[in-house]
Amino acid sequence: MPVPPGVGKEENFFSLDDILLSQERLPCRTDTTFPRLGFLEKSNDSRDIPEATKMEMPLWLAKGLYERKRRVLSVELPKVYREGWRTVFNADPTVVDLHKMGPYYYGLGSQLLHFQHPENPEIAQAVLQTFIGRFRRTMDASQNAYNKDTSALVEPLDSLERALFKVGQSGLNAFQRWEMGQASHLSASSLVLNYRKRKITDLHD
Amino acid sequence: MFCEKAIELIRELQRMGDGQLPAFNEDGIRQVLEEMKALYQQNQSDVNEAKSEGRSELIPTIKFRHCCLFRNQRCIAAYLYDRLLRIRALRWEYGSVLPTAIRFHMCAEELEWFNQYKKSLATYMRSLGGEEGLDITQDVKPPKSLYIEVRCLKDHGEFEIDDGTVILLKKNSQHFLPRWKCEQLIRQGILEHVVS
Numbered sequence: 001m002p003v004p005p006g007v008g009k010e011e012n013f014f015s016l017d018d019i020l021l022s023q024e025r026l027p028c029r030t031d032t033t034f035p036r037l038g039f040l041e042k043s044n045d046s047r048d049i050p051e052a053t054k055m056e057m058p059l060w061l062a063k064g065l066y067e068r069k070r071r072v073l074s075v076e077l078p079k080v081y082r083e084g085w086r087t088v089f090n091a092d093p094t095v096v097d098l099h100k101m102g103p104y105y106y107g108l109g110s111q112l113l114h115f116q117h118p119e120n121p122e123i124a125q126a127v128l129q130t131f132i133g134r135f136r137r138t139m140d141a142s143q144n145a146y147n148k149d150t151s152a153l154v155e156p157l158d159s160l161e162r163a164l165f166k167v168g169q170s171g172l173n174a175f176q177r178w179e180m181g182q183a184s185h186l187s188a189s190s191l192v193l194n195y196r197k198r199k200i201t202d203l204h205d
Numbered sequence: 206m207f208c209e210k211a212i213e214l215i216r217e218l219q220r221m222g223d224g225q226l227p228a229f230n231e232d233g234i235r236q237v238l239e240e241m242k243a244l245y246q247q248n249q250s251d252v253n254e255a256k257s258e259g260r261s262e263l264i265p266t267i268k269f270r271h272c273c274l275f276r277n278q279r280c281i282a283a284y285l286y287d288r289l290l291r292i293r294a295l296r297w298e299y300g301s302v303l304p305t306a307i308r309f310h311m312c313a314e315e316l317e318w319f320n321q322y323k324k325s326l327a328t329y330m331r332s333l334g335g336e337e338g339l340d341i342t343q344d345v346k347p348p349k350s351l352y353i354e355v356r357c358l359k360d361h362g363e364f365e366i367d368d369g370t371v372i373l374l375k376k377n378s379q380h381f382l383p384r385w386k387c388e389q390l391i392r393q394g395i396l397e398h399v400v401s
Contacts, residue, residue, distance in 0.1 A: 013282075016218060020212075040207075061273070065265070065269060186391045186398040189299075191225065191295070195225065195307075
C-alpha cells in the first residue's frame with residue numbers, strides 16, 4: 001500500500017501525490033530582493049531577482065518562503081479560484097472538467113489557505129460546495145458502471161475524486177464476485193500479470 | 206529552476222501504476238545529490254558573508270536555497286521509501302525468490318534490505334504455531350476446501366506434493382492438488398484455479 005496523501009491543509013511528507021501537488025505553480029510577486037538568484041528569472045538579465053517581480057513559483061517554495069510577519073512574497077490566486085470561476089462552480093459544479101483545471105483542484109484549494117488571502121473563506125466555501133455538488137454523481141457512477149468502459153466517466157474528475165471512484169469500483173467488483181460465488185477463487189497477482197504484459201510489449205519493439 | 210531532477214524521479218515512480226518497480230535511477234539520484242551539494246556550498250559562503258560583513262539582505266536568498274535543499278531531501282526520501290514499500294509487497298506476491306528481471310531493477314542496498322526483510326519474516330513465521338511454524342503468506346483468502354482443481358498455464362517441470370508423489374506440471378494439464386501447495390504458484394501465474 002502506498003503512502004496516502006494528507007487530509008485538508010496537512011501534507012503527508014512521504015506521499016507521492018502530495019509531492020506532485022506541491023509542484024503546482026502559483027503566480028507570485030516578490031516583496032523583497034533575492035540577491036544572486038537572477039538566473040532563475042529569464043525575463044531580465046540582472047544578477048538579482050528584484051522586488052516586485054512577478055514570477056511563478058511551485059507551491060512548496062511559496063510555502064517555504066512565505067511569512068506572516070515579514071513581507072517576503074505575496075501569493076496571488078490562480079485563475080480557477082478567483083471570483084469569476086467561483087461563480088461558474090457555484091452555478092453548476094458538475095459540468096466543469098476538474099482534471100483539466102487541476103488535476104489537484106481540491107488539494108491546491110486547501111493548500112492556498114496557508115497564505116493569508118482576504119478571500120480565503122470564500123475559497124474554502126467554494127471548494128467544499130464544489131465537492132458536495134459533484135460527489136453524488138461520482139459515487140453513483142462508481143457504484144453502477146459495472147463491466148463498462150469508465151474512461152469517459154473518469155476523465156473530468158479531480159485526482160481526489162479519481163481515488164474515490166477507484167475505491168468504489170473495487171468495492172463494486174468485489175461485491176459482484178461474492179454474489180457469483182467467486183470470492184474464494186484464487187487468481188494470479190495483478191503485479192505478475194502486469195509484469196508479463198510489459199514483457200510482451202517489449203518483444204514487439 | 207532548482208529541484209527539477211528530483212520531481213522527475215517522483216513522476217517516474219508515479220507513472221508506474223499498480224506497485225510495479227521501475228529500474229533504480231542511480232543517475233537521477235546522483236544528479237539531485239550534486240545539486241544539493243552545490244546549493245549547500247553556495248549557502249555556506251553566503252552565510253559567512255552575511256555574518257562577517259553584516260549583509261542581512263542575503264537572508265532571503267539563503268532561505269530560498271534552504272527550501273530547495275529541503276525539497277530535494279523530501280523527494281529523495283519519498284522515492285526511496287516508496288520503492289521499499291513496493292519491494293516489501295513483492296515478497297508477498299512472488300514469494301522469497303524474485304524473478305531475475307525484477308532483481309535487476311533493484312540497487313545493491315535494496316537487495317540487501319530485501320534479504321533482511323525475508324529473514325525477519327521467516328524468523329517471525331517460525332516462531333508462530335508451535336514446532337512447525339506458520340506460513341502467514343498462505344491463505345490470505347479463507348480456504349473453502351483442502352484440495353482444488355488447477356490447470357497449468359506453462360511448463361514448470363516436476364513438482365512434489367506432501368505424500369511424496371511427484372507430478373509433472375506440463376502446459377494445459379489439469380490436476381487436483383492440495384490448496385496450500387499451489388497457492389503461491391497460482392499467484393505467480395503458473396497455475397490457474399479452475400472453478401467448475
